[in-house]
Amino acid sequence: MTDEFDGMYDTFRALLDSFTPAESVKRLQQFGIAPEIVQQIRERHEQQTFRIKELEEPHSVVDGDRYTWYTGPRPSDKCWPAIVNLLREDRWPQDPAINSLDDSSTRIVSLLNHPREQEFSTRGLVVGHVQSGKTTNFTAVMAKAADRGYKLFIVLAGIHNGLRRQTQARLVQQLVEPNPTMWSQLTGLDQDFTPRENPASYFGKANRTHVLCVVKKNAAVLRKLARWLDKASAYLQDCPALIIDDEADQATVATKSINPLILDIMRSLPKSAYLGYTATPFANLLIDPAAEDLYPKDFIVNLPKPQGHFGTEVLFGRDALDGEDPEQVDDGFDMIRLIPASDEKRVRPLSRLDVDGFVPAITDTLRNAVRYFWMVTAARRVRGTGNPHNTMLIHTSVNTAVHNSFKAPLEHLCRSAKENLGDPVFVTELRALWEAETARVPAEDLDETKVEFDELLPEVRGVLDSCRVIMDNSSSEDRLDYENGPIVAIAVGGNTLSRGLTLEGLSVSYFVRAVSAYDTLLQMGRWFGFRRGYADLPRIWMTAELAKWFRHLATVEAEMRLDIDRYMTEDETPLTFAVRLRTHPALRVTAAAKMRDAVTAASSYGGKRVQTHYFHTNAEWLRANLSAACSFVDQAAANAVRREERPAEGRFIFRDVPHDLVLDFLRDYRFHEKSPENDGGLISDYVRKRVRTAGSLGRWNVAIVGTPVDSEGSNLFEFTPGIAVGRVNRARLAPEQGASEADFADIKTLMSRRDAAIDLSGEISKLPEKEIMAERRRQFPDTGLLVLYPIDKTSEPDPSKDRRRSALHPTAPARRAALNAEEHVIGVGMVFPDPRGNDSEVVKYISADLSGVDIEEEDFSLLDGEEA
Structure with a gap:
């Protein structure tokens, strides 16, 4: 061009x-x-x-009626190009890091509302990784939103001054300073929000600048901001606002002061988009979706793990998920060093009564950790690459008196090391430690070159001379200061170091703090992040129990992200599905107050309704499924304990069919490869496990859902002699612009709520799904349901639906097109009972409760020739 x-x-x-x-x-x-x-x-x-x-990343779950309006940066943009220039100066690789940031931020902005819409109130969630560059991502989102017309940007930057100040500095550097005439600021580096006179000077039509406000999640501050915005309401009608909630699970969810104030601020803005950012979204995913709250009802975005990022799985490994070969799951790098139980009581008081007068001991594990930190710092000086700072974290207690008690013993350890540098015994001990550690994690495995001990030894004295012991807690004035030149610091702290704040150049951690919730534990893992130039050197000393907990969390994270990705392929929305969170017998998912609206969720397939909606359209693939279905119906009819025929409704039911016939069908039927949840192998494994461990799913009810056969028999589909119904109509979703429709069809929905109750007795088909599943637990606690649908290969769309849609969305493209398959299609729906009893093999989950959300389900009864 x-x-x-x-x-x-x-x-x-x-x-x-x-x-x-x-x-x-x-x-x-x-x-x-x-x-x-x-x-x-x-x-x-x-x-x-x-x-x-078609962006592969980030994967997202989106409310189905949101249309893409933002398609990427334009040549005339100012804010995004300035960020790109700064990142290049900071030696970011153009490919793939900047391109990945560009793609992920573009995807997120495309899910926001167009700033010219008259009114909107959007709620979205971005799930990142701990210490993975979430600030850079939301800065890019803000830049692109500003380039398109968003005016007011409110950033809720955690609950501590340090994080708010750090965020303000980053945003000023990357947004304001490159384009100073384009921005007005309501907050400063050392000044949280205070009300300003004359709101018109910020929001009036004469002022075309973007307005930046970076505030703590503090009730007094947010109350002042809410009141000021309320007074400015006359100027906010045409003020598109983007609210970024950094650490969105902290203080935002289930709090009596912060949560209502955030909602008040949103209500004062006729055009507002709320975007939560967090690496630990457990509390956000458990908000009551039916309440007027901050549940991410519009979209959830799962950011990709950046290249070179050290996350939970990299360090601790994880367990295999359903369908994974355990031999193929990475067990993590050998970077965890265990602290024996006997050391615990020597480095932290075991009860509050032990705090007064507590003096920590320099145990062998703590001594080795500190010595290794000094050698890592020396080795990094030899390499001369990467972050110029060097930090070690010691986190044993939340109590500030315990933090302060470490200062004297650690400073004594440093002085003693300087005095003994000429002692051959001391040098031999250092050498042995270095050789042992570098042998366990070879530098070459992480694209680094090993630094020999004799190379780093001359640097050790300089490291010891510059090493400081810093007590960074709420009662001390000491703080980690990375703004005034490179530092070497052993930081002892608690909550001020446990969330959001980046510990620059962190290489060694000594961690024995006991916590009881997933999100708290993960956020304390300050060792997550990027280790460019020293990827082979990080080490963590912790107890065996904590290491097991982190491994469990790696499994929870992987499963949670897989749920988000899987449900994206199933064309669900945050209001029709709830991400499952695996529980643990000794850990809470999050604080009790944040889980009060959670419900027990499906275990694997237990309690779920699974249905096919992706199909190939080529004849060979479809004929194989037709053959599998006809053979299955023939066998089911012959082996069922009871058979019900409803030809006037186009229905057949075969009761108490043996499970081995269902397994044979699942072996022969071909599910589309784009539907990972509809995997015949995974479903079969689940059925076998339930039969083996709990005596459940040994018998199945099998149903055929069709239509009445018309008088000419033109819609007839015969499974086997004597079992025939009329074909149902399921039009495909119209393909996106530029997408090929060759050999692929997505019908979006196959199975209605009424069909999921086809084998149940009583008038229950119009009940909410939650009540239908409760009735299924009562009538068929151990019996599965499998439903077959013969779908007409032409399946023209219902024109009345597109007319209604066009009336509501005049610029929206048509949603449906003819199926136009080469053969008739067999759709499959399955309903699984909830697990019962004390089955030790069943993993437990919780999720948000979607039962109170009123979602209008697509009704096929008119299309299928039934009475409404």
Whole structure:
């Protein structure tokens, strides 16, 4: 594309975003642009839009009626290019780091509302990794939103002054300083929000600058901001606002002061988008979706793990998930060193009564950790690469008096080391420790070069001379200061070091703090993050119990992210599915107050309704499924204990079919590979396990759901002699612009709530799904349900639905198209009973309670020729 064409495309891009393809072409032609140029502009826009739809990362769960309006940066943008320039100066690799940031932030902005909409109140959640660059991501999102017209940016930056100040500094450096005339600030580096006079000077039409406000999640501060915005209401009607909630699970959820104030601020803004960022989203995912709260009802974005990031799984390994081969699951690097139980009581008081007068001992494990830290710092000086700072973290207690008690013993240890540097015995001990550690984690395995002991030894004295012991807690004035030159510090602290704040150059941690909740434990893991230039050197000393807990958390995280990715493929929304969180017998998922609305969730497939909605459309694939279904029905009819025929309704039910026939069908039926939840092997393994361990799922009810056969028999589908129904109609979703529809169809929904109750007695088909599942537990506690649907290969869409949709969304594309498969299609729905009893093999989960959410389910009864 030429520069002239790029400029023309940029000029008309807003028009292309605002109108349907046909209308935008007509309007472009009114400007006197040649038809062939109009077509090129249109094609360029479709390619950009398709690129956003097809971004592999980040995976997201999105409310189904949200349309992409933001398709990426434009040449005329100011804020995003400034960030790119700063990142390049900071030696970020253009590919893939900046490209990944560009893609993920573009995807997130595309899920926000268009700033020109008259009114909106959006709630989204971005799930990152601990110490993975979430601040950089939301800064990029803010920059792109500013480039498109968002005006007010409120950043809720944790609960501590240190994190608020750090965030303010980052945003000023990356947003304000490169374009100072484009921004007004309501807060400063050392000044949280205080009310300003004359709101019109910030929000009036005469002021076209963006407004930045970085505040702590502190009730007094938020109350002042809420009141000031309320007074400014006359100027906020046309003020698109983006609220970034950093550490969104901290103080935001289930608090009597902070939570209502955030909601008050949102209510004062007619155009507001709330975007929570956290690496520990457990509390956010358990908010009551039916309440007027901050449940991420519109979208959830799962950020990719950046290249080179040290996360839970990298350090601690994890257990295999359902369907994974344990031999293929990485067990993590050998970087964890265990602290024996006998050392615990010597480095932290075991009860409050022991705090007064407590003096920590320099145990062998603590001595080795500190000595190793000094040698790591020396080795990094030899390498001369990466972060210039060097930090060690000691975290044994939340009590500040205990922190302070470490100062004298650690400073004595440092002085003693300097005095003994000429002692051959001391040097031999250092050498032995270094050789042992570097042998356990070879540098070459992490693309580094080993630093020999004789190379680092000359640097050790300088390290000891510059090493400081810092008590960083709420009662001390000592603070880690990374702004005034490189530091070497052993930091002893608690909560002020446990969330959000980055410990620069952290290489060694000594951690024995006992906590009882997932999110608290993960956030205390300050060792997560990037270790460029010293990826082979980090070590963590902790107890065996803590190491097991972190391994469990790695499994929880992997499963949670897999749920988000899996449900994206199943075309669900945050209001129709709830991410499951695996529980632990000794740990809470989050604070009790944040779990009060949680419910017990499905264990694997237990209590779930699974249905196929992705299909190939080629004849060979479809014929294999037709053959599998017909053979299965023939066997089910012959082996069922009882058979019910309802030909006037197009229904057959075969009761108490042996499970081995179901397993044979699952072996032969082909599920589409884009539906990982609908995996015949995984489902079969689950059925076998339930039969083996709990005596459940040994028998199944099998149903056929079709339509009445018409008088000419033109819609007839015969499974086997005597068992025939009319075919059902399931149109496909219309493909996205630029996407190929060859050999692929997504029908979105196959199975209705009524169908999931087909084998139950009583008038229950119109009950909420939660009550239907409760009735299933009562009537069939150990019996599964499998439903087969013969789908007509043509399946034209219902035009009345698109007419209703067009009336509501005039610029929205048609949602449905004819199925047009080469053969008739067999759809499969399965309903699994909840696990019962004390089955030790069943993993327990909790999730948000979606039972109070009123979602209108697609009704196929009219299409299928039934009475409504």
